[in-house]
Amino acid sequence: MIGIAEALVHSASLIWLVPALPLAAALLIGGRMLQGVSGDDAEPVTAALARGAALGSGLLLLVFLLAALLAGAPGHLLLGNWFAVPGFSVPVSFLLDQTALLVAAVVAFIAWVTISFSTAYLHREPRFHRFHFGMSLFLGGMLLIVLAGNAVLGFVGWELCGLASWLLIAYADERPRATGNALFAFLCNRVGDAGFLLAIGLGFWWLGSVEWPVLLGGTLAETVKLRMLLLGLLVAALAKSAQLPFTPWITRALEGPTPSSAVFYGAVMVHAGVYLLIRINPLLQQVPDMAVAVAVAGLATALYGWLCGRVSSDVKTSLVLATVVQVGLMVFACGMGWTEMATGHLLLHAVWRAYQFLLAPSYLVLAPKPLPLSRWLAGNGQLYTAALQRFWIEPLIAALLQRPTLLLGQDVRKLDERVLERLVGAPDLQQAAAATEGGGSAGVGGRLLGWLATHFQRLESRLVFQNERGGLVGVLQRLGEMIRMLEHLLEQPRYLMLMVMATFVVIL
């Protein structure tokens, strides 16, 4: 028995296989997509790849979980360097504690179940392969987030999940609504990514390493630094878990096929932020006011999701807003420091919500009569309107961030066209035609050159062409006449002979 346990512990270095399997499946499916496979015959292979990878990861995780139960969790595991430069290195390391292994196993099994479900659900869909590509990429990314031993690997997973989410929201990519929503969700997530990267950079700078144990055990003398570091991580967590003020992206993210919504926004990806909060909780609790802020954000989001959910009129939106409520409560728990409760909540909620989302298409049959709006909300007109409009957060984001950036873009373009081009003064399209006609010069540089040229030309023409017999022209003309006379003389034989003889005399 002990021998088996030891063998299992030693096998922990195979943990890299867990995220690598789905990523390899994604790579293979991507290769098949590039080959342009299609038709019924191609479907089983793709589905088997995706499903097999998910199942393989899940079973491996079970083994590791068993080993952890028997012989204790292996903890921080360093497998080598991904890349290293003078000053810092990015190792391939995993942090395998009970939480990580448990969450990872649940994630893998939910993904396996969902992929199995989708094989029939999406049969003969034209984008069957893309769906499985996205799911495998996502699973790889998510497992990387959960198991990563340092922030950089976590960030890699973070980005891969964001990309997979974009791919699957824009699943029906001929519909502008779907692609627009995909873009919105991706950019909201990208803000979080920037925060994550900032925290990583600061971690390397101040602590020299972003291994979770170093980062979390790190004591920074100055709270300002700690706050900066935390701020980046919190922005990342709140953005990924759709907490206020980032919540609007998740209601727009439901354009993808139902199974992917189930995994991304119902069950798994939306919990990534909570998971990050659980990870960084030791750090968070060092700064009580930020912890309180997180708790407040969680509570506010829960309230927001609940109110908006009361008035939403379709199944998927109701479900996702209910998810937001639960996730908000988890974030609240994280803010209060109750990480074990948050972990338990996360696991139970993930499983339950995945089931609910997969069932969503059948809800119209299962629940033919929706509940009426509660009386107090119906009576409170202002609150009702606000909930219907989801508290105008989205227009606010549009007005405060999106529009100014776009307008800035337009301004920059104008600046380029009207100021910089003129300053440089090189010919552009319209002026090119004029310039070939001897038109002229443009821009500061061009004008300066033109002005110089005009003056030089005037100077020259004064010297050369001023009057008929004077100036350089006169001199040249007289010189020309003399040369012509000389030539005329030379043409006569006797002078030619004389010249030849003179030459001989000189040479000899």
Added chain:
Amino acid sequence: MSLPPLSILLLLPLLGAPLCWLAGERQARTVALCCAVSVLLVALAVLAGFDVGNGDFQWRERHVWIPGINVAWDLGVDGLSVLFLPATASLFLAAMVIGQRAPQPLPALYYALLLLLEFATLGVFCALDVLLFFSFWELTLIPLYFLIGLWGLPAAGRAAATRYLLLMLSGGVCLLMAFLLVAANAGMQFDLPTLLAGRLPYERQLIIFLLLLFGFAVKAPLVPLHSWLPSLALGGPAAITALLVGLKLGAYGLLRFAIPLAPDAAQSLHWLLAGLGTVSVLYGAVAALAQTNLRAVIAYGSVAHVGLVVLGMASFSVAAVQGSVVLLLSFSLTSGGAFLLLNSLQRRVDSCDLSALSGVSQRMPQLSRFFLLFGLAAMGLPGTIGFPAEFLIIVSALQVHSGAALAALFAMVVCAAAFLVPYRAAFQGPVLHTAVAEADDLVTREFWVALLLVLLVVGLGVYPQPLLDLIRPAAELWVARLGQSG
């Protein structure tokens, strides 16, 4: 006696150019392709024989060229430049394979000029004599002028060619003056290792640095000297633009000459470098948002990336220099690849304007997927070569220029939008135009070129360590030289 590989590398395209011209219309492409393939093989051989542990110049060869003024045919590569040789060679080869078979008018001349350009570009990366470098630098202009003017869009191409030539010449004058100033101080020595060993008085360094900065900033391009690039991207032939956008000679010049030749000035003016870099990052990202043509989007995106490279250099740390070189290489692959795909798109649909495109991915799924991957790599997605590069630069810059790095992080978000918004408009959505509906996907040769580039982008992104190791000794020497004279 062993053959001098760098000379062979340079002479191959130089001899190939007249051969192409003589071979006539039919055979010109074959000759050019053979030549480009052999250049790539020699470049790979140079890389294979490169001693990774050595930070100094290798494959050095020196023959006196103009004895009166000490100018020599002096070639050599180190970790900072050796990787650009295969990158250049493969990008030229890719441009030839993916481009039109016989670009009208005068296909033979087209290929001859392309090989001449390859000769000059490779020369820029190999030259260790500053005057030789300058000769190669100016020599790139001649083939480029004709390539852009003759094979670009009728009117816009000529205008873009003229603009490019004028701006580059004005930058070139500054470079020549700076090089002469440096050489005059060293007793009219022009070879780079000698010049690097010497130390100039600070005031002299300041003048030299500013002159070099201007000269290279025009070529890079950095804001506000970038206006030639968008016009070139819109008017020039796409294959040539891919080379111009992909191979950032200006940034290389800053790294190789401007900073090492005037180390004290560069370090005291670090704020200028970082500022120019930051402004370019933000400006390029935001301006790309407002473009209505895919070519202009990529062009502005490249301005943003050069800004990031310069921001990295301004940190003067080994990691940042490694990151900058990797980003420049990643750039050759991604921007070059994206432009070559736009060339294919342009040939099929006759426009890269967003108003003429919609739903391209339905008709051309392969082209769209490759283009998306190049775009994501340019955004620094993990798993592509862009990630380690941008990561190293941002993490290093954060420690030296925190504010600038924050701005770069913001630009990261904008860059994602700047790529995905036009991607959505052009490649996603319903098919609205008959030109798109009738277009076919990539043909075999285009597919394979794109696939090879993508494999490089992903492969080097998953396993970047060999690349970083190759650059490291030279980067360490580079930083050490700055420290010595500082």
